[in-house]
Amino acid sequence: MFFNLENKKVGKSTVPIPVIDADKCTMCGKCSENCAFHALGKMPDTILVYEKMCHGCGLCTEICPEGAITEKEREIGFIYSGKKEGLLFHYGELIVGEELTTMVISTLKEYVDKTYSTIIIDAPPGSSCPMVETVAGSDYVIIVSEPTPFGLSDMKTVVKTLRILEKKFGVIINKDGIGNDDLEQYCKNEEIPILMKIPFDFEIAKRYSEGETLVKSFPKWKKQFRDVIQKIGEMIEHE
Amino acid sequence: MKIAIPVENDDENTSMDNRFGRSVYYALYDSDKDSFEFLKNPASQARGGAGVQAVEFIIKQGVKAVIVPQLGPNADRALKTSGITIFQGSKEPIKKLVEMWKSGSLDKL
DSSP: OOSOOOOEEEEEEEEEEEEEOTTTOOOOOHHHHHOTTOOEEEOSSOEEEOGGGOOOOOHHHHHOTTOOEEEEEEEEEEEEEEEETTEEEEEEEEOTTOOOHHHHHHHHHTTOOTTSSOOOOOOOSSSSHHHHHHHTTOSOEEEEEOSSHHHHHHHHHHHHHHHHTTOOEEEEEEEETBSOSHHHHHHHHTTOOEEEEEEOOHHHHHHHHTTOOHHHHOTTHHHHHHHHHHHHHHHHHTO | OEEEEEESSSSTTOBBOSOSTTOSEEEEEETTTTEEEEEEOTTTTOSSOHHHHHHHHHHHTTOOEEEESSOOHHHHHHHHHHTOEEEEOOSSBHHHHHHHHHTTOSEEO
16 A cells, blocks of 8 residues: 555465365264364264364364365465565455455465565554464564553553564554553563654654655654664674 | 253243353253253353354254254254254243244244
8 A cells, every 4th residue: 555566466375174075974073073163063964064164274184084084275365466666565365254364474474585684574453363473483573552551451462472472572652642651661661672653743644644654754764764673683683 | 852942041931042052051842751951052152163063062962953043154054954953933931932832833944
């Protein structure tokens, strides 16, 4: 949206779902008993497969004593890509009605070109599976939060999650000036670096609503972003 | 023959629950003994797939018919595949629903 790229569809995201061979199936029920997502239902003379509930973990295929289960791929999303001025961009799209965000993110990450020196992956907000999948494998996590009670409360769960994942992280405070100082105080107490503060500013909001990036609208921010990237680079190298 | 009805409480004066897969209990009416038995629904608090688990549970109890409110799409498919007879109920006392079943005034789904 902000980069005005012409994106092309370059791939798709699929989930492997079970196909049961009724001739081999002895109706033992092991698959449905052990399915964590209840995507299989043992009826009196058949096993029902609920394709949309299946997360594609492959457990049923693995444990079927008769080898009666094979897998087929179910399409749940697509990957798009565009390029401009040294910037390689990819994004994933979940088909409307599908729920397995995490699978699309996982597929998207396969498209990461590791020859690039800096790779930024934008995570969905929150601290649940999609965020965990996004940050898995990254060297550093930038938390973007706003200094309000809601922002702080959500950020605390994110911090908790990142600590379990043993990730290095810092915070960019967005809309600095609204709310209160609790978030900053929390960061100080917890020794979490504050990387940057973006003020709560009418002009910034206006340019944003016109689809323009902060750096393009106000070039003085370019240096600040560069400094943040450099600082993060140093923090990672200190490992 | 055993008939299952989703209910909120485990006593004979209770009424049918509006939810099938997530009801707290199932009232099992045994037409041979003319008596009720109440079983906790193991799928009541399931994070997902409650309908399917509930149907699996009912099948294990040897139930041959159910009296139900609205059904979710997953429970609907499971029940129809299971061969269990499905009767349309409403939020009435279970005793009344059983009487209606006996007199043949419940609609088959």
